[in-house]
């Protein structure tokens with residue numbers, strides 16, 4: 001059975017509770033996480049690999065193996081489990097295409113410029129943000145949401161999205177900008 | 192203080208992972224220096240995560256796949272598919288932030304050749320399977336990069352020093368995006384410091400027709 005720590009508040013989503021247990025080496029919690037995530041990851045990666053089932057299955061397994069190995073670095077105050085897993089799957093896909101690890105900023109590098117003083121991260125606040133984003137995305141005009149779907153899931157550059165939709169590149173860029181403005185505005189609203 | 196950021200559409204391509212590798216490295220290097228754009232990227236990734244929650248699940252033989260995975264949780268990740276960046280272990284330094292350093296190596300080992308006498312030096316970078324041209328440019332203080340045009344888009348990230356281009360002043364961390372058909376020139380700050388730039392082009396840079404003299408500076412890219 002997946003573990004649900006009693007000290008956490010009752011609203012703790014199952015995937016966050018499972019991640020906490022996985023970080024402690026709980027295989028049953030990992031199995032629960034796998035059954036929840038793998039079918040959706042497969043849907044995402046099948047689109048990304050243009051329907052390559054073998055590559056997709058390998059990517060799903062590798063992504064979930066990384067989830068197991070790095071579970072203790074997951075911070076619920078920074079991102080939802082879905083977001084964290086999306087970045088792992090996407091990076092693994094890119095890394096395999098390039099055959100090398102994707103360079104990323106490293107907060108421990110002396111050249112890294114930290115953010116100025118911000119409010120401390122808070123996992124409840126993070127969940128509230130995730131919920132707001134989820135409903136804001138559902139309310140986006142279809143042409144704006146389509147731009148995000150084509151780039152995240154189809155893996156199309158903005159120029160390819162434009163060619164696909166038969167609209168000028170400037171139109172796609174402005175749809176992306178409008179979508180981001182909408183999300184930003186929703187997050188800034190008081191709840 | 193960074194005033195010139197990576198455009199939203201390029202941040203989105205970075206989040207989706209669809210940029211050519213050199214442009215991706217340029218964006219990652221800007222992100223190391225720019226908390227504002229890291230915040231934007233975090234929001235775009237949150238949106239992607241929220242959309243992953245809505246992806247239609249695709250079934251497979253998950254009992255067998257899960258059993259297989261549970262049997263190899265202690266195995267290392269397959270190394271045959273992904274290796275480390277070529278200079279992953281290059282020591283920290285002040286000039287090159289990690290995303291750039293780990294693909295071009297330590298700045299002290301770079302081999303600079305003269306691009307235009309008395310103006311600057313450069314290192315051509317061969318980073319991209321897709322053949323997107325990129326260079327590191329070092330331009331001496333108080334000099335100008337002569338006016339030039341572009342066939343495609345030119346992205347410039349400032350790593351040291353500063354320059355003025357028209358109304359804009361660019362310093363470490365700033366990104367300048369110059370579109371096709373824009374003829375421009377860079378006036379390097381006269382403050383004693385070399386200006387070091389990472390330059391990425393979506394197509395060859397072509398000289399301003401009137402200034403054949405500077406064709407050499409532009410190189411045969």
Ligand SMILES: [Zn+2]
Nearest residue numbers: 196197225228
């Ligand atoms: Zn920025």
